Amino acid sequence: MEVLKIATAGSVDDGKSTLIGRILYDTKSLTTDKLEAIESKSKQLGYDYLDFSLATDGLVAEREQGITIDVAHIYFSTAKKSYIIADTPGHVEYTRNMVTGASTSQASIILIDARKGVIEQTNRHFFINNLLRIKDIVVAINKMDLVDYSEEIYNGIKADFEELMSKRDYQDQKITFIPVSALKGDNVVHKSEKMPWYKGEALLEHLEQLDKADIFNVGTPRFPVQYVIRPKTDEFHDFRGYAGKVYGGNLSVGDDVIVFPSKTRSKIKDIYFYDEKYETASRRSSVTITLEDDINVSRGDMIVKEGDIPTIDKQFTANVCWMDSNQLTPGAKYVVQHGVNKVLAKVDRINHKIHPDYSGIEKDVTGLGVNDIASVTFKLNKPIFYDQFKNHRTNGSFILIDTQSNSTVGAGFIQ
Amino acid sequence: MNKDTSHINSLENEAIYIIREVAAQFERPVLLFSGGKDSITLVRLAVKAFYPAKIPFPLMHIDTGHNFPETIEFRDRLVKELGLELIVRHVQDSIDEGKVKEESGKYSSRNQLQTTTLLDAIEEFKFDACIGGARRDEEKARAKERIFSVRDDFGQWDEKNQRPELFDMLNGQIELGQNVRVFPISNWTELDVWSYIEKENIEIPSIYFAHTRATFLRDGLIWSAEDDVVYREDDEEVVDRMVRFRTVGDMSCTAAVLSDATDIKTVVREIRESSISERGARIDDKRSEAAMEKRKQQGYF
Missing domain, CATH: 3.40.50.620 (HUPs)
Known part of the structure; x- marks a missing residue:
């Protein structure tokens, strides 16, 4: 069975939680006791319908405010696929959560309120999904029941969104429009009879047929060493295994490899997964590799195939999404965590700020505030081995860690 | 591979x-x-x-x-x-x-x-x-x-x-x-x-499988009466039931479910078809939302 991770984005009151609750309800993923809890809570709040948003709004504070304020993960499955939904909030001040949710997702749902159409928030959601190069996007035009299921309104919103699409950077993104009513259940799991003019699939039908091969880009293999395994037992006296996760493409026994930063050459001797030996380690598998030669490899080093090496540099420029209330300023120092490798970095310059509503860029910027997105150049105290984000989702991304608070304060996509 | x-x-x-x-x-x-x-x-x-x-x-x-x-x-x-x-x-x-x-x-x-x-x-x-x-x-x-x-x-x-x-x-x-x-x-x-336990053939404690146990009912949940850890009123009748546990936390707040699943295969099937979420059988989560x-x-x- 496949697993599909989906990020959701919408503004306050677009009905995102209701949509997810509806999917859970219609796929019979809500258990009896959870359904009972929703029924009694809906009644207590005086609603004459079931408030499905109660299925996902987890924290006390957000129940009090009636809004979702953090990333929540929801799980359900059909006969065909397992789904993980990263429910991310839509307000301006919580952009960081949306970036977070989208960073691990393969597909994304952008919600639009049919009564409001494309608003500034929609631009922002689309921008972020495009920046993170999410391959499949569903634009769910919700609350169709409140606009008499009007084809004209749907077409108008679609046209507005298509205008946005012309401004995008990542052109290969697949975008599908679906008119829905989460509250009434139209075109969510079941095809609606109220919109005969819509010839496409219901939302879940569409997600069911998304091709997994389409979702993951096959790139070049990168093997960042996470941990060195040295059992020092009689049986495995000279065993020196490099544990890590394979990114981008496959690695096989006998491959000629280069280890960075030492640039030492060797060959892959064995690939272990627990006590089994494999000929090939595929993308995203957590394996242990041994090399033919006895060379010095430690955590943070990277094993790559000969002839297919990353860029090695002590500086780079990246699109940064800033997530902290303290400003990022030129000259400031942060820890760059690039995969499992950590280096000290200094902000060399902020090249320009990018308005995520597609209204252009802003030069002469002195600092970045929370939720700002900007092109930033960093200088590092030692080289890292990277690829451009557009070529390698994993080896082209990093996080920024504040040296004082230790908190994760930003995410970056190397240009 | x-x-x-x-x-x-x-x-x-x-x-x-x-x-x-x-x-x-x-x-x-x-x-x-x-x-x-x-x-x-x-x-x-x-x-x-x-x-x-x-x-x-x-x-x-x-x-x-x-x-x-x-x-x-x-x-x-x-x-x-x-x-x-x-x-x-x-x-x-x-x-x-x-x-x-x-x-x-x-x-x-x-x-x-x-x-x-x-x-x-x-x-x-x-x-x-x-x-x-x-x-x-x-x-x-x-x-x-x-x-x-x-x-x-x-x-x-x-x-x-x-x-x-x-x-x-x-x-x-x-x-x-x-x-x-x-x-x-x-x-x-x-x-x-559960699927992983089945696939990897991992051994787990016997109470996860159906067994006969002295139990009593309270608030629609089944409680073990075999030990004196769970508080029981005198009028709460003890009956032998075929049960298993879905979690094995603190005995005093872990209820059993009726089950015939005596091996991992049938447990997995039961879970797949089940309509009570796991924590539904833990009373301490129900205390307040x-x-x-x-x-x-x-x-x-």
């Missing part, structure tokens, strides 16, 4: 990656072991993560004193077979030292009291990372938990000020006195855990 073709394999790969990050990023990690199926699964994943070396950190059991005897037996055997170090700290000691007060009455449980014993043990051993078996599908507040979840000196969870977790990069940088709770099986569902979130803020697992 391909370890990435199925859902369960990709969850396994992710969990192994997380466990290795813990060993690499922290000085003194520990695996919190309850004897339940989730922590048994964690031990299995940790064995796989470091093969052919041994798991490079100890296990720790916070013993409520209200364990099913089968669980303790199982725990000791597992630790012996794998040659692991086991630390046990007792809630009873915290009670005897006057640090916590035993609850009384019909719904009394030691589940809450575990927190104090746990925090004391973390301080005693200076653990900087505690690996736990919590899953995001268990409860709404858990759905927002990070994989690396930072706790302050008092073990508290600040749910509004969580570090964002991007891609699969795990930021384990902390200050002295802080510690991180790590949840490698965050993205697993109850069914995933926000029960879990409140306990988490106080430093619960």
Whole structure:
């Protein structure tokens, strides 16, 4: 069975939680006791319908405010696929959560309120999904029941969104429009009879047929060493295994490899997964590799195939999404965590700020505030081995860690 | 050759990656072991993560004193077979030292009291990372938990000020006195855990399988009457029933479910068809809707 991770984005009151609750309800993923809890809570709040948003709004504070304020993960499955939904909030001040949710997702749902159409928030959601190069996007035009299921309104919103699409950077993104009513259940799991003019699939039908091969880009293999395994037992006296996760493409026994930063050459001797030996380690598998030669490899080093090496540099420029209330300023120092490798970095310059509503860029910027997105150049105290984000989702991304608070304060996509 | 073709394999790969990050990023990690199926699964994943070396950190059991005897037996055997170090700290000691007060009455449980014993043990051993078996599908507040979840000196969870977790990069940088709770099986569902136990042929305590047990009914839930841990009113009638347990936490707040599933295959089938969520059988989460979130803020697992 496949697993599909989906990020959701919408503004306050677009009905995102209701949509997810509806999917859970219609796929019979809500258990009896959870359904009972929703029924009694809906009644207590005086609603004459079931408030499905109660299925996902987890924290006390957000129940009090009636809004979702953090990333929540929801799980359900059909006969065909397992789904993980990263429910991310839509307000301006919580952009960081949306970036977070989208960073691990393969597909994304952008919600639009049919009564409001494309608003500034929609631009922002689309921008972020495009920046993170999410391959499949569903634009769910919700609350169709409140606009008499009007084809004209749907077409108008679609046209507005298509205008946005012309401004995008990542052109290969697949975008599908679906008119829905989460509250009434139209075109969510079941095809609606109220919109005969819509010839496409219901939302879940569409997600069911998304091709997994389409979702993951096959790139070049990168093997960042996470941990060195040295059992020092009689049986495995000279065993020196490099544990890590394979990114981008496959690695096989006998491959000629280069280890960075030492640039030492060797060959892959064995690939272990627990006590089994494999000929090939595929993308995203957590394996242990041994090399033919006895060379010095430690955590943070990277094993790559000969002839297919990353860029090695002590500086780079990246699109940064800033997530902290303290400003990022030129000259400031942060820890760059690039995969499992950590280096000290200094902000060399902020090249320009990018308005995520597609209204252009802003030069002469002195600092970045929370939720700002900007092109930033960093200088590092030692080289890292990277690829451009557009070529390698994993080896082209990093996080920024504040040296004082230790908190994760930003995410970056190397240009 | 391909370890990435199925859902369960990709969850396994992710969990192994997380466990290795813990060993690499922290000085003194520990695996919190309850004897339940989730922590048994964690031990299995940790064995796989470091093969052919041994798991490079100890296990720790916070013993409520209200364990099913089968669980303790199982725990000791597992630790012996794998040659692991086991630390046990007792809630009873915290009670005897006057640090916590035993609850009384019909719904009394030691589940809450575990927190104090746990925090004391973390301080005693200076653990900087505690690996736990919590899953995001268990409860709404858990759905927002990070994989690396930072706790302050008092073990508290600040749910509004969580570090964002991007891609699969795990930021384990902390200050002295802080510690991180790590949840490698965050993205697993109850069914995933059971499927994995079946696939890997992992041994689990017998109480997870259907057996005949003296029980009584309260609030629509089935309680064990075989030990005197669960408080029972005189008018609550004891009847032999064929039951199994879906979780093996504190006996005093873990209810049984009617079941004929005597082996892993039938358990998996039952779970697949089941309509009661796992925590529905744990009374302490029902106390109030926000029960879990409140306990988490106080430093619960």
